Amino acid sequence: MLDNQESGKKENVRVVSLAEARETGMPREILIALHETDGVGRVTIATIFLYGAMKGPGSLRHSGGYLAGDWRDMGLSARQALAAEKSVRPAAAERRESRYAAGRMDVVTYLDDEYPPLLREISDPPWVLYYRGRLELLKRPAIAIVGTRLATGYGRKVAEEIAEGCAGRMTVVSGLAKGIDAAAHRGAVSAACGTIAVLAGGVDRCYPPENFALYREIGARGLLLAESPPDTILHPGLFPLRNRIIAGLALGVVVVEAARRSGALITADLAIGYNRDVFVVPGQVTSPRSLGALEYFRKGAHPALDAGDIFQYYEYRLPELPGPKARNGAVSRARDAEEELGEDERLIYRLILERPSSVDELAASSGMTFGHLHSILLNLLMTRRIEQQPGSVYHVL
Template sequence: MEERDAWIAVHQVKGAGWHTIDRLHRAGWVPTNPMTPSVMEAVRAMGVTQQRLDRIREKCTPSFVREVKEELRNREICTVTVWDDDYPPLLREIPQPPWVLYVKGDASLLSGPCVAVVGTRRPTPYGRRVARMLSEQLAGAGWVVVSGMAAGIDSEAHRGALRKNGATVAVLGTGVDVVYPKSNRSLYHELIQRGVVCSEMPPGTEPHPGLFPQRNRIISGLSYGTLVVEAAERSGSLITADCSMEQGREVFAVPGPITSTQSAGTHRLIQEGAKCVRGVEDIWEEFPHLMPAPPSESFREAALSLTMEEERVFALIGVDPVSLEEVMNRCPLPAEAVHSVLLSLQLKRCIRQLPGMQFVRM
């Protein structure tokens, strides 16, 4: 049996997580060979129990390795390991890169120019629009959008990317064959067909709260930077932003209304130094060596498609500056909605804000 296949089989053994494999590897054990007393002594000294070692020794036989390999092939699950040349280069740089990634879909996207787009599971309509719009623009310009296929902002990010060219990666906190949440079943199948789904968890792993923070380091690890679109003070997406900072990657945040609890986390990120994003150009300018080609005319037109509320506010703004007070007095929408629409129009590069809270068309 090949050493690579044997390590993948070890990863399937219950209790053989990242740290156990790391200790076995550091002790010099090669799973194609018997586990010698000196190796067992060294690994026990690192904190691995004899019971776990016995389980690995008993389970990791040539027949088990063949069984695991055959099962993955039958279920069309590919594997990428740290011993492979095509392991994602950015992911290799992080602390504790996953030993094995289980993949369904186009694995080459994992090594593309990636940007993570994450946020709350309970977004506002504004958050949904912005996440989808920015992800569509990123994917349309050649970037790969990475997210976690959670409800809310994650799902909108994937859908935005899929509308352009399918350049999107979903990193799951479950096995790569487990759809969570169930409501995303159709999105999951579309991602497999047009993008890629991956996980470091062995196939069949069911959702558990502790697994999702662990997978967040992979979302940020695959990416040059992480964009947060709406996050409450205790949002799980802030963990991804923290991982990104710890990994030395860029962190971006989209501002929202100051009255919105769903933007409290993103505002805090901006206060702490995350770059405020008003449009995709704010992301691109941080990566001049990866600068995408200018979007086509048809893409600009798509980016400028307005909702009914946006059209209503846009009609009140001309080439001469108009104040926020004047817009609010002339617009029948609630004040909070006006603020959201104005920001959305800025993100779409329809208008720009001048000093003194005045607005003009671009």
């Protein structure tokens, strides 16, 4: 599968429609066998389908037992044809089945009703997907949240909060990488619409190993998804291929934090290529770790302060109504906490929210007298909006 030497050819191959592919009569088991045949990649499979579509209905239905000669007729090289003949044999199919069972995974193909509909629309859809977890998540409106592996604390916090907000009405897709990806999965995994982690390697291998706990939780409560068959050896070329699935599954891609030339931007570029939306969560223009993301504003990306800003683009495609928790954490929490405060209390609360501070610092930046400040702090402490920590520093609760 996924022969790299084919990657340059994809422009020349038309994608067959679902109807055309089904009309050829190719059984899904044969498609899976081809996908796992060494030296047979996405483009070869596409040409087989096109051959079948040209030949007419049923032309790929068990034609002559799928011997090497048949595969040669369909345009495969001698070597590919021999490999394919071996791979489609019942014994090989049985070995695959027990491998899937051992890896607690299952398979969905381009030919199946369960295949994610938006992913079918991209120019180079995967023919086969391996998964563990809740397959039904593939039918929900999805949003991808991606970003740098070298995330700042700000980036991780915002990714987690926006993912939590989004997952109230959309499934959150990401790549289980360190940094932003992991934060997004973490925010979404317990929420109503859950999260999908698309892996570059096989579904039963956690990469990177640091995210094992998250990987296990997503396997149990969300969905692990991969184009690579089990036992695929990871190599760098698999990551951009994985990224196209992330972009392909989602209505839009949210970039939280990414330096220039960050790998996460490949996903954003693919989303633009697939005519999907790109959203950027604002960050500081002086932060090199934000600049790559912020520059997508110049390509027409939409600013997203919270999940609500994303929902409004898909309002007509989202089944549920926005609950009170649907808007994103940071913003609405700050808003709620401030709602019932007096003007001076609000000022002090905001100063502490921005940076944990001592009484002296608060007096200096607010210009209030100590007496007045003291009574405000007392009130905020008693209403459990702030707390005092060692060194008499006040934090927001």
